Amino acid sequence: xxxxxxxxxxxxxxxxxxxxxxxxxxxxxxxxxxxxxxxxxxxxxxxxxxxxxxxxxxxxxxxxxxxxxxxxxxxxxxxxxxxxxxxxxxxxxxxxxxxxxxxxxxxxxxxxxxxxxxxxxxxxxxxxxxxxxxxxxxxxxxxxxxxxxxxxxxxxxxxxxxxxxxxxxxxxxxxxxxxxxxxxxxxxxxxxxxxxxxxxxxxxxxxxxxxxxxxxxxxxxxxxxxxxxxxxxxxxxxxxxxxxxxxxxxxxxxxxxxxxxxxxxxxxxxxxxxxxxxxxxxxxxxxxxxxxxxxxxxxxxxxxxxxx
Amino acid sequence: xxxxxxxxxxxxxxxxxxxxxxxxxxxxxxxxxxxxxxxxxxxxxxxxxxxxxxxxxxxxxxxxxxxxxxxxxxxxxxxxxxxxxxxxxxxxxxxxxxxxxxxxxxxxxxxxxxxxxxxxxxxxxxxxxxxxxxxxxxxxxxxxxxxxxxxxxxxxxxxxxxxxxxxxxxxxxxxxxxxxxxxxxxxxxxxxxxxxxxxxxxxxxxxxxxxxxxxxxxxxxxxxxxxxxxxxxxxxxxxxxxxxxxxxxxxxxxxxxxxxxxxxxxxxxxxxxxxxxxxxxxxxxxxxxxxxxxxxxxxxxxxxxxxxxxxxxxxxxxxxxxxxxxxxxxxxxxxxxxxxxxxxxxxxxxxxxxxxxxxxxxxxxxxxxxxxxxxxxxx
Numbered sequence: 001x002x003x004x005x006x007x008x009x010x011x012x013x014x015x016x017x018x019x020x021x022x023x024x025x026x027x028x029x030x031x032x033x034x035x036x037x038x039x040x041x042x043x044x045x046x047x048x049x050x051x052x053x054x055x056x057x058x059x060x061x062x063x064x065x066x067x068x069x070x071x072x073x074x075x076x077x078x079x080x081x082x083x084x085x086x087x088x089x090x091x092x093x094x095x096x097x098x099x100x101x102x103x104x105x106x107x108x109x110x111x112x113x114x115x116x117x118x119x120x121x122x123x124x125x126x127x128x129x130x131x132x133x134x135x136x137x138x139x140x141x142x143x144x145x146x147x148x149x150x151x152x153x154x155x156x157x158x159x160x161x162x163x164x165x166x167x168x169x170x171x172x173x174x175x176x177x178x179x180x181x182x183x184x185x186x187x188x189x190x191x192x193x194x195x196x197x198x199x200x201x202x203x204x205x206x207x208x209x210x211x212x213x214x215x216x217x218x219x220x221x222x223x224x225x226x227x228x229x230x231x232x233x234x235x236x237x238x239x240x241x242x243x244x245x246x247x248x249x250x251x252x253x254x255x256x257x258x259x260x261x262x263x264x265x266x267x268x269x270x271x272x273x274x275x276x277x278x279x280x281x282x283x284x285x286x287x288x289x290x291x292x293x294x295x296x297x298x299x300x301x302x303x304x305x306x307x308x
Numbered sequence: 309x310x311x312x313x314x315x316x317x318x319x320x321x322x323x324x325x326x327x328x329x330x331x332x333x334x335x336x337x338x339x340x341x342x343x344x345x346x347x348x349x350x351x352x353x354x355x356x357x358x359x360x361x362x363x364x365x366x367x368x369x370x371x372x373x374x375x376x377x378x379x380x381x382x383x384x385x386x387x388x389x390x391x392x393x394x395x396x397x398x399x400x401x402x403x404x405x406x407x408x409x410x411x412x413x414x415x416x417x418x419x420x421x422x423x424x425x426x427x428x429x430x431x432x433x434x435x436x437x438x439x440x441x442x443x444x445x446x447x448x449x450x451x452x453x454x455x456x457x458x459x460x461x462x463x464x465x466x467x468x469x470x471x472x473x474x475x476x477x478x479x480x481x482x483x484x485x486x487x488x489x490x491x492x493x494x495x496x497x498x499x500x501x502x503x504x505x506x507x508x509x510x511x512x513x514x515x516x517x518x519x520x521x522x523x524x525x526x527x528x529x530x531x532x533x534x535x536x537x538x539x540x541x542x543x544x545x546x547x548x549x550x551x552x553x554x555x556x557x558x559x560x561x562x563x564x565x566x567x568x569x570x571x572x573x574x575x576x577x578x579x580x581x582x583x584x585x586x587x588x589x590x591x592x593x594x595x596x597x598x599x600x601x602x603x604x605x606x607x608x609x610x611x612x613x614x615x616x617x618x619x620x621x622x623x624x625x626x627x628x629x630x631x632x633x634x635x636x637x638x639x640x641x642x643x644x645x646x647x648x649x650x651x652x653x654x655x656x657x658x659x660x661x662x663x664x665x666x667x668x669x670x671x672x673x674x675x676x677x678x679x680x681x682x683x684x685x686x687x
Contacts, residue, residue: 045460104646109460110371111645114601117594118641125634242471242590245464280479287472291465295451298461 013275016155021271023160023229026167028263030222031240032247033174036259038215039248041191042208044102045113048120049244050237052094052216055123056086056223057232058131064138076141079224083166086220094216098209106208120238127234135233144228159228166225170218175256177214187211243287250290251300258302266290316530317523324609325522333515342504349511349579351619352518354379356572358600358611359518359525360565365597366605367534368561369541370458373593374466375569377473378441380588382570384484385440387583388424389433390493390501410492415482424483430497437574438567445566446559453555453562458544467590474589489584493577501578514575518612521568525608528564537561598637601644604653614652 005013031053038046046052063082067075097119105112140159147157178184189197190207198204226232247266251258266286273282294300317325336348357375364370397407405418412420426432448469452462477484485491493501500506528534540547540554548554577583586592603614618640625633648654 043460045463101642101646108649110463111649113371113373113460113463114594114597115642115645118638118645120638121634121641122638125631125638129631238590242468246468249461249464278479280475284472284476284479287468287475291468291472294461294465295455295457298452298455298457 014272017272017275018268019156019160020274021268022164024271025264025267026160026163027222027226027229027240028244028247028267029167029171029260030225031219031244032251032259032263033171033256034215034218034222035244036248036251036256037174037178037218038212039245040255040259041187042106042211043109043191044106044212045109045116045245046212046215047113047117047241048097048123049116049216049219050239050241051120051123051127052090052219052237053223053226053240054127054232054234054237055093056090056220057227057236058127058136058223059086059089059220060224060227061131061136061138061232068139076143079141079144079228083221083224086224087217090220090223091213091217094213095209097216098212102212103205103208120241124234124238131234133234135231135236137231138227140228163225163228166221170221171256171260174218178256183207183210246287246290246294249300250294252302255300255302258300262301316527321526325519325526328522328609328612329515329519332518333512337508337511342507345511346507346579347623348616349507349514350576351616352514352612353572353576353579354596354599354619355518355612355615356521356575357569357596358603358615359521359608360568361597361600362605362608362611363525363528363537363568364561364565365600366607367529367537367541368558369537370558370562371463371597372466372562372565373463373590373597374470375565375596376588376590376593377466377470378445378566378569379573379576379592379596380473380477380583380585381441381444382437382573383577383583383587384490384573385427385433385437385570386574386577387490387493388427389430390496390577391490392424392427393496394492394494409485409490411485411488411490412482417482421483437570441566441570441573442563445563449559449562450555453558456555458558467593470588470590470593474585477585477588485584487585489582489586491582491584493581496578502581507579510575510579514579517571517575521571522608522612524564525568528561529608533557533560595637598641598644600651602640602651604651604656606650607653610651610653610656617652 031049034052035046035049038044038049060079060082063085064075064078067078067081071078101115101119102112105115144159144162147155148161149155176184178187186197186202186207189200189202190204194204197207223232226236230236243266247263248259250266251260251262269289270282270286273285277285332348332352337345340348357379360378361372361375364372391409395407395409400406400408400410400413403410403413405413408417408420427436448466452458452465457465478487481487495501501510536547536552536557540557544554573583573587576587599615599618600611601614602618603612604610621636622633625636644651650657
């Protein structure tokens with residue numbers, strides 16, 4: 001399949017597809033980070049994670065409309081406000097869901113899957129009722145438009161770079177929060193031994209609620225970033241949920257580094273193959289390889305060594 | 309009755325199965341027109357899947373989110389045979405290549421792909437309907453259970469398999485009919501399956517197969533294997549340390565559930581007259597789990613009633629309030645999981661049955677009291 005291209009063309013193709021893969025990678029990482037916290041740390045399967053992401057996207061859409069209506073001169077900065085709002089709303093909804101639903105189900109992880117699936121159906125229908133079944137997109141401010149020519153064959157879109165910067169900042173933030181802060185230490189303590197954590201005075205219920213809400217909040221930010229590169233519909237979240245779960249499982253559920261590494265592998269493999277094969281076959285092949293590897297190595301790429 | 313039969317089919321269970329048989333084979337056909345009855349037949353073909361899920365999820369603790377895959381494989385095997393019969397050279401004379409299914413002709417295929425060839429034979433098809441999904445289930449489950457992958461991971465991987473198969477079927481439309489599926493099925497060995505009479509016969513065949521499957525499932529449940537399954541679900545390590553090879557039992561029960569689903573898929577194709585990837589993917593697979601959960605994940609008959617009830621509600625609601633249906637379904641998921649983890653069967657055996665027993669007792673004190681059948685319908 002490489003025969004009909006020259007060497008320099010191939011380099012450009014790989015560079016361009018690699019960059020497209022990096023954008024996909026950013027979306028995967030942002031979604032998977034939230035999921036890795038919720039699923040990897042708490043063991044809760046949140047099938048509504050995609051819908052939390054879409055909620056963030058819709059909030060960004062609303063904010064952009066609001067700014068273009070009432071504050072045209074501040075429009076270039078609306079995105080940062082939108083991201084903050086998206087985080088706050090999804091964080092609040094996450095805390096509510098944890099309180100109303102998830103906390104009753106910690107001992108039954110498979111049931112969280114069914115209950116959150118129900119939640120995702122309700123949210124989808126809610127979006128359809130409120131925003132209509134059509135996909136919506138946001139208007140990008142001027143400074144995010146256009147692309148940056150690297151060579152005469154390779155062009156790099158600016159919104160892609162921006163999304164990657166956000167991903168980087170959030171990943172670093174989550175890392176410090178999980179591994180360097182006091183809160184993160186408490187979360188890991190609760191995950192490793194709930195009774196003992198409670199015995200030394202950690203409020204485990206509060207830790208659970210904040211952890212879940214934070215995972216949802218990151219999903220909201222992911223949705224906000226997602227509007228930069230794609231349009232949003234009521235069911236857009238569902239398209240990504242299976243991929244994201246595979247990313248988390250493939251990386252080793254309890255390892256943040258593994259999640260990022262597997263998001264990189266999967267997104268690059270998929271976008272490079274997409275150029276040479278049809279889109280659906282590229283996806284099938286990627287997923288098949290991932291499932292195959294998981295059958296050989298069920299604990300994922302990176303795993304903590306623990307006794308079971 | 310011999311002791312053996314008694315132990316696998318206690319009186320209570322026998323009465324309940326007979327009641328179900330009377331309901332679906334006498335009351336429904338007498339009270340509904342053929343259109344409604346055909347719908348019930350369609351629901352009953354989902355009940356096969358729910359039945360398999362009771363065994364593998366309720367008893368074995370293995371939640372599979374990919375039962376649609378086996379349902380679809382069974383259905384597609386049946387549909388391939390029917391499609392080949394419907395696209396005989398005489399029927400397809402206007403195509404550029406007569407004798408191949410119409411969607412292949414639209415996709416510029418000029419010869420029948422090799423894997424379609426054996427489906428000219430009905431006996432091969434009958435075997436393939438069960439064998440293909442079971443072999444597939446066997447491969448998946450051996451790879452997973454031998455490595456002690458279970459629980460949540462198994463659920464996610466089966467879900468990914470459902471996604472892969474859907475994308476594959478939709479992507480390869482020249483070989484599979486794509487997103488429309490395999491449509492326009494007409495005859496089975498020259499017997500027109502679209503007439504009312506044929507629909508009645510197929511409905512009764514479906515009912516008979518369902519009752520047969522319930523009996524097989526009941527046999528598994530009451531056998532030593534069934535006890536082992538429950539033991540494995542609750543304390544897997546203890547069973548393993550007692551010297552049992554846990555994975556073999558899991559593989560068996562998963563394959564059995566796949567076989568039930570495939571049977572349901574084939575009956576679906578025959579009664580509805582087409583098969584499409586929308587019955588294979590993630591969404592239908594999870595919906596089938598909810599049929600089982602609503603009925604009661606520990607009750608074989610509950611799963612059948614649950615399937616009928618949820619589908620009936622779906623038909624009624626989506627006819628009159630299409631907007632509300634998804635809200636209702638979502639609330640159903642959450643409500644069943646939070647409030648009634650054992651579904652309708654749980655409600656029945658906790659609330660209705662004691663009342664019923666009391667009433668019967670007061671009605672006829674001479675008659676011996678009914679044994680508490682909590683153990684029968686739930687254990």
